[in-house]
Ligand SMILES: [Fe+2]
């Protein structure tokens with residue numbers, strides 16, 4: 001094999017995507033690009049699927065019927081996102097069953113925020129409002145992904161996410177305008193979720209060193225995403241009279257840049273590798289439900305055959 | 306079986322490629338597509354096409370660069386100016402006086 005010309009072809013591909021070029025399923029792509037796409041998109045799919053578990057815990061405990069219905073609809077959306085995303089991964093060569101195997105065995109990762117328990121209804125509000133807000137910052141940046149089929153489904157996903165954020169904000173507004181106890185529940189939830197939120201966009205690795213950015217799978221550096229989140233949401237949190245548990249959090253009015261206490265990146269690494277407070281519980285639940293519904297697949301495939 | 310899903314957002318708009326579903330047969334493909342691309346009233350029509358049924362044309366050679374078929378094949382500025390000069394309408398032309 002002529003590796004010299006292979007390299008030239010890869011270089012040409014790299015130049016193409018870096019100039020904003022987009023790639024379709026059937027197009028030639030370097031193996032490394034395909035592998036990076038699978039890893040990135042699969043983790044996104046896993047996160048959508050695992051992300052419903054913290055909220056699922058509250059379907060039966062939602063305070064009103066309207067909230068129960070809205071929460072169920074949000075969860076249905078998130079599972080739908082997982083389905084759309086796993087399909088993109090399948091077209092890149094990794095079957096959904098293989099993705100699910102790697103998820104339940106702990107080999108594949110999912111987002112840090114879904115490794116934490118949901119202790120109160122306040123947590124459910126904060127998740128729908130702020131976790132989804134953090135996620136939509138990343139997902140909006142994926143609309144420009146060099147892999148076009150992923151960018152296309154992101155349009156639909158972002159459209160649905162906007163309802164999630166509003167639903168979350170509405171839950172929070174109901175509580176901060178309610179009793180003192182309700183307000184306290186929200187404040188406690190913000191305190192609990194602030195660290196995971198600061199971890200959410202990852203450590204501030206420079207974009208030029210991030211392989212996901214180099215291949216233009218992502219179009220935004222981690223720190224830029226975090227800054228966008230802080231800029232959009234810190235004022236929205238503070239205007240409700242809520243406090244953010246970081247004394248160092250402040251915006252430099254001249255540069256427009258937020259400074260904050262450096263999050264513990266080791267802790268983030270530990271959480272996403274399965275050592276978070278709810279990691280094991282969530283994975284074993286997913287394992288269980290996978291075994292539980294295995295018969296459906298068998299019946300469906302047999303009937304269609 | 307893989308089905309390509311095309312989605313129409315509103316009547317009169319083009320059906321655009323939305324994504325794909327993997328289903329054991331057409332019946333299931335319909336259910337999945339309805340669920341994933343239509344459950345929120347985001348579509349007024351869906352087309353499901355088995356992937357094998359799609360014939361794709363992906364190359365459009367243009368060896369002769371037939372620019373005369375496109376607007377960028379024409380540059381009329383200089384000639385128009387000359388024509389207006391001859392006709393004595395240069396002063397009255399739109400944009401006259403302004404820097405060209
Ligand atoms: Fe989602």
Ligand SMILES: [Fe+2]
Pocket residue numbers: 078132160161164
């Ligand atoms: Fe969401």
